[in-house]
Amino acid sequence: MIQSKPDLPRLFSVLEATWPAAAQIDTGPWTLREGRGGGKRVSAATARAPWRLDDVSAAETAMRLMGQDPLFMIRESLTRSDQTLDVTLDSQGYDAVDATQLWLAPVSALCERPLPRVCAFTIWEPLAIMHDIWAEGDITEPRLAVMDRVTGPKTGIFGRVSDSPAGSGFCALHEGTAMVHALHILPDHRGKGLGGWMMRAAAFWARSKGASWIACASTKQNTAASALYQSLRMEAVGGYHYRMLTAKEDP
The missing domain is CATH 3.40.630 (Aminopeptidase)
Structure with missing residues (x-):
């Protein structure tokens, strides 16, 4: 429904x-x-x-x-x-x-294109390499503890570029809406479209859990993130x- x-x-x-x-x-x-x-x-x-x-x-x-x-x-x-x-x-x-x-966007809007093979995966518990990638973005133990505290459905998002570990993220579900947090892509792999595929991987996972909507939050000064979410046809709905x-x- x-x-x-x-x-x-x-x-x-x-x-x-x-x-x-x-x-x-x-x-x-x-x-x-x-x-x-x-x-x-x-x-x-x-x-x-x-x-x-x-x-x-x-x-x-x-x-x-x-x-x-x-x-x-x-x-x-x-x-x-x-x-x-x-x-x-x-x-x-x-x-x-x-x-x-x-x-915010309907989950279906991010599930229109199939994921390329060996590009983005959803997995929980996070792999050690995902922790390493998060650490590069200053997402360290106190924030990992936040993820551990989530009691509802949740998953890590692992991104790869040319067979190399490249990105890590977190997604959790509440009341029919999935929220993506802590999305970090290593500097050498930015601008290659991985962020979009990781968001789509989160959407496919959310759909499998019965969610209808996918959301995220980013600072307004993060223009790269804003451009990514606009490219995915997500709507700015408040702040x-x-x-x-x-x-x-x-x-």
Whole structure:
């Protein structure tokens, strides 16, 4: 059965389930996340209810007690609360960083062409060479631990060019939507079309698991990734950015 196109709240739910924090706490108007070095996405606080200015201070204190610097995710065009939070944090000296675009397509759109032989594979557990490729892209143990935490269907994506290991990625499934994460291609093998084949391999895997949609997230400054997803006829459907405090140097 083909599931309906996911809206933004559902996509953020997929993002959460397929790249989960080590711990998540709903307290007051916030959802707080413990990342354990897994990156901003699993460490950022988000607003889940109307908040006041003193609630921001309370969230900052809680994040510091967790051993993390204050960090908030602003989900663009999702709620008025997020929009107001963005303005408030800006006035409090928070910098906007890592503007990120969400991309979405029907799985069927990426399954129209058969995969070339010995080009892209889906496999779980990841091979040692896949770990080596991820390490080249600074996707190391804390982020591999994020993959291990996923409880739903998941797979690694292994890409090869001319019989040489060339790319590694991760894909997981939640509520009929597959989300691709940690897609990294070695510099010597970029520009050869491998990224597209790895995304298609993920789509074939997702279809075999009953998914109707495939999604991913990439920073807006990553123009190569944006060009790849556009070439696959994926649609830009929304996004998010972070607000973080920058340490001030002593005068």
